[in-house]
Amino acid sequence: MSATSTQHLPDPGLRDRFHRRALEHQRPLSTVTTAYTVVAFLCMVGARNLVGAPAAPLAYRLLCALVLLLLVLAIPAAKSPWLFGAIGVAYMQVLLAGLALNIAGLAQPLLWVLPALVAIPVCAAPLWLTPAHFFIGSALFYAAAFALLPGEAHPHDVDVVMGMWIVAIGVPTSIVFHFAFYRFRRNHFLLENQLAELAATDPLTGLQNRRAFVKQAERRLDAIMPDVQVSAIFLDLDNFKSLNDRCGHAIGDHALHQVAQVLMDETTGNDSVSRFGGEEFAVLLHDGLDRALQLAERLRVAIAAIERPDGSLTASFGVAEHRHGESIMVLLDRADEALLRAKHSGRNRVCAARALPLETLRRVASDAHEEGGEESERGAAQRYRWEDFYLISHFQPLYSLSHQKQVGFEALLRGEKDDGTLVPPAVMFAPKPSNDESALDRASHAVHLGNACRALPGDAWLFLNILPATFIADGYADRLATIVRSAGFETERVILEILESHGGSVDDMSRAAALYREYGFLIAVDDFGAGQSNLDRLLRIRPDLVKLDGELIRATTHGTEQPILPKLVSLLHQAGMLVVVEGVETTDELILAVESNVDFAQGYLLGRPAAEIAPPESVHRQIDEAFDVIAQGRAHQHALFESEVEPYRIALRIAADVLLAGTIVDDAFATLATFERCISCFILDASGRQIGHEVPGPAWSKEGASLHPVANPRDARWDHRPYFRNAVLLPGVTVTSNPYLSLASGRPCIAVTLALQLATGRAVIGVELDWAELGLPWPAGE
Structure with missing residues (x-):
């Protein structure tokens, strides 16, 4: 029977699993059976006490019962077959005792014990787990029985009868029972094992199927220690369809079988290998990322050596290292993301999953710590691998125009090839099917923070661009705050620039902005004037700063070509927002920014993006010179304007x-109506309504026909206009207004007005001048 068992269970590991x-x-079953035997033994003790013959002390017999009960209680705790067998042997010896x-x-002890010796x-x-247990336990039982039981004189026929019961009935019956039950259990286990293997095996390749792979991987990940490294390799055959x-399909099936053989040859018994579905395969191994990448490369080369009728078989690989607390499906998703990048970057290659921003930052801190000292803090910029290039940081300075100094730096992401040349932004940020824009955005934050702690002055702001999708992502405010603190920064020094050109829900961004402010971040809206930006979004998000798109500095009003920047800056200041103007490229644009009361400026004139911070002294001089030019020009502009309007005042x-x-x-x-720029002369009463008709001038004929419904000034009251209010406040003094868009003419105009007391009451007389011609001076305050 032992030989038969070995023949059916040749694998020691399989036999051990069976036991x-x-x-x-x-x-x-053993617990119930042995417990019942304890009860039977106690009944026998009770029956023995009814016999008048001398007996052993009751305490000894009850002690045996107690030991038997303890052995019964030990059965559920037995974790190995040998311990279970040892408990069985001990139980039978104590029972015999x-x-x-x-x-x-x-007088006749055999009458009491013969049934027990047989039963x-x-x-x-049937309770013995293995034949070895059965033979050892039974042999010791009979040996102890003949040693312990008294050998009193009895007739020869009694010996014959006892031998017949034990040898002819007891021993053969126990052998039959044991091996019958053993065979039943073994066949049941083999069937169960076979069904489990069929359910867990891919029938074509013989590898684990997806369900079995995931189940086994979950058990392994749950059991590993935190310091144990585990990695996953996900591969997909190229152009398999x-x-x-x-x-x-016969050729395709053969190719799949060959790939499975390669995987089995290159991996070890401790690795899990699965055909995940179709032409996809997965490997889980107890190694770190570097070893997993080496294995993936070996597999790639081996698979590329497999011939197919139209060439050679190739595969793309994605590799990811397990992170503590991560499920198997999340690990495989990251490996799959790397696989997609391998596919879209040319196939037949190995790509690694991207590191988390926090992991990237820790690598920065670790490298700086290992290098040590001031040299490491101000050493070369750190580079981080991303696809087939490195991510690096360039910083562009922002200047406070009033303070004439650097106050912050915008971090800009750049790609650098192995030879040191930069990846064109159009290539780096080009949309790709495998490109996770948010992943690159998050990685950029850790890259910038790692480099900023090395490059930026200690009191400067760091401006970080952030996509709306990243900005509103659940939990990212807390995560970013952790990354900032890990970099040695304060959140108060970080300004998050929401990229307005990428849109996004204003409600979500408004709620997210409030959360980021709780962590101490400042909020800026970038690219205002482009994309979906509008005043409503600004007023609901309530940013601390607004960065105006570079085109706004060059935008002018229709007709007069006057810049709109001063009015826009004034409007944003009234809304409680500081203003940054981007794209300052010329001295004239810098002068306009200063003149428009812009708070901060950046652009190529003030500093180009670079890995290293350039000395700011020359820029300080440029800003100072811009202030001087404005101071000189303001007096000149005032003189020109005054000389132009003085004849009209007189x-x-x-x-x-x-x-x-x-x-x-x-x-x-x-006389006044003959002046070149005169549109009309008018008289307004105390309520601002026109008295009588207006007297047209030479510029009257230029009136725009499209404004006919509001072209008649006699239908309106004008006491809300500054030219009316200012004249009333200064009676007897001629007042000149700033340029405004006239409802009556539809053109930029200037009004010269004077308040006086007529016989009919207080009135304001005035003349409206056409100020739409190019080159006319505007008030210095505009």
């Missing part, structure tokens, strides 16, 4: 004197 599986099944004590002093081995036979389509005062003398309106304005 352990049998142990799981036997524990409940109890029987010997119980029959001591009896106990027979009943115990074309092989099936051109050559047939003529208006003359017209006022004539009106006060009682001259009619047409005659009073006759």
Whole structure:
């Protein structure tokens, strides 16, 4: 029987699993059976006390019962077959000792023990897990029985009868029972094992199928220690569908079988290998990323040596290292992401999963610590591998125009090839099917923070671009705060620039902005004036700074070509936001930024993006010179403007004197109405409504026809206009307004007005001047 067992279970590992599986099944039955035997023994002790013959002390017999009970309680705790067998042997020896004590002093002890000598081995036979246990336990039982039981004189026929019961009935029956149950358990286990293997095996390749692979991987990941490295390799055969389509599925199946053989040859018994589905395969190995990449490269070369009718078989690989607490599916998803990059970057290659931003930052800190000292803090910029190039940081300075100094640096992501040349941004940021824009965005934050702690002055702001999708991602505010602190930064020194050109839900961004502010971050809206930017988004997000798109500094009003920047900056300041203007490339644009009361400026004129921070002294001089130019130009501009409008002031005062003398309106304005830029002369009453008709001038004919519904000034009241209010505040003084867009004419105009007391009451007289011609001076305050 032992030989038969070995023949069916040749694998020691399989035999061991069978015995352990049998142990799981036997524990409940053995516990119940032995417990019942304890009860039977106590009944026998009770029956013995009813006999008047001398007996062994009751305490000894009850002690045997107690030991038997303890052995029963030990059965559920038995973790190995040998321990289970040892408990069985001990149980039978103690039971025999109890029987010997119980029959001591009896006249015919064999009548008491013969049934037990037959029944106990027979009943115990199915409970022994292995033949070895059975033979050892039974032999020791009979040897102890003949040694312990008293050998009193009895007739020869009694010996014959006892031998017949034991040898002819007890021993053969126990042998049959044991091996019958053993064979039943073995066949059940083999069937169960075969079904499990069929359920867990891919029938074509013989590898694990997906379900079995995931289940086994989950058990392994749950059992590993935190310091143990585990990696996953995900591979996909390139252009496999074309092989099936051109050559047939039989050729394709053969190729899959060859790939499976390569995987089995290159991996060890401790690795899990699976056909994950179709032409996809997965490997889980107890090694770090570097060793997994080496294995993947060996597999790639080996698979590339497999011939197919139309060339050679190739495969693309994605490799990821397990992170603590990560599930198998998340690990495989990261490996799959790397596989997609391998596919889209040319196939037949190995790509590694990208590191988390926090891991990247820790690598920065670790490298700096190993290098040590001031030299490491101000050493060369760190590079981080991303696809087939490195990620590096370039910093572009921002200047406070009022303070005339660097106050911050915008971090810009760049790609660098192995030879040191830069990857064109159009290539680096080109949309790709495998490109996870948010992943690159998050990685850039750790890269920039790692390099900023080395390159930036200690009191400067760091401007980080952030995509709306990243900005509103759940938990990223907390994660980014952790990364910032790990870099040795304060969150108060980090300004997050939301890229307005990428859109996003304004409600989500508004809620996210409030959360980031709780961590101490400042918020900026980038590229205002491009994409989906508008004032409503600004007023709901409430950024601390607004970065104006570079085109806005060059934008002008229609007709007069006057810059709109001053008015826009004034509007944003009134909304409580500081203003940064980008794209300052010329001295004239710098002067305009200063003149427009811009808070901060950046651009190629002030500093190009670079890995190293350039000395700011020359820029300080440029800004200072811009202030000087503005101071000088303001006086000149004022003089030009005054010289242009002074004749109209004089003529208006003359017209006022004539009106006060009682001259009619047409005659009073006759001279003023002949001036070149005069659109019309008018009189407004105390409520701002026009009195009588206006007197047209030479510029009247230029009136825009498209504004006919509002072209008649007599239909409106104008006391809300600054030119009316200022005149009323300064009666008797001619007041000149700033340029405004006239509703009556649809053109930029200037009004010269004067408040006086007519016989009919207080009035304001004035002249509206056409100020749309290019080259006309504007007030210095505009």
